[in-house]
Amino acid sequence: MNKKIYLDIDGVTxxxxxxxxxENIEDFINFVIENFDCYWLTTHCKGDINPTIKYLSYYYNENMINILKKVKPTNWETLKTEGIDFNSDFIWLDDYPLYSEKLILEKNNCLESLIEVNLNNKDELLRIKDELITKHILSNFPI
Incomplete structure (x- = not known):
């Protein structure tokens, strides 16, 4: 099974x-869908993908929406970390994880699974794609 990737919406996509x-979202989304088991981890998705897709449809064309429908929902109440499967190998992309969420990641020995996104940086999603390739995809192949 592919490594899981959890995606925030606002500040990431x-x-x-x-x-x-x-910027570069179509290339990025196509890449993560092809290489990861993708999940929404966002305030726009609490167990049901329909409100998520409705929200995204204000910003994306029909073709992109059909691609985004491949991302699975998560369910959580207070902290996004409630929606993470800590028994799996995962990456979490978020622009503003809470301090308490970072503490939970640390407690579960997976703080390094968090990648903080700053879309103010030029080509941020291309940088993250490169990081995902080198650290998380290529590391799964023996040399």
Whole structure:
């Protein structure tokens, strides 16, 4: 089974200010869907993907929405870490994880599984894609 990847929406796939699709998002989403078991970990998804897709449809065309429908829902109440399967190998992409969420990751010895996204950086999703390739995909292949 592929490594899981948990995706936030605001600040990761959509810009936080003047909301619009993040730069290079189509390439990035296609890449993660092909290489990871993808899950939404966002306030826009609490166990049901339909409100998530409805929200995203304001910003993406029908073709992109069909691709985004491949990302599975998570369910959580207070902290996003409630939606993470700590028994799996995973990556979590978020622009603003809470301190308490980071403490839970640390307690579970997986703080390094968090990648903080800053879409203010030029080509941020391309940088993260490169990081995912080198640290998380290529590391699974013997030399």
């Amino acid at each position: 959509l810009t936080s200010k003047h909301t619009q699709p993040a």
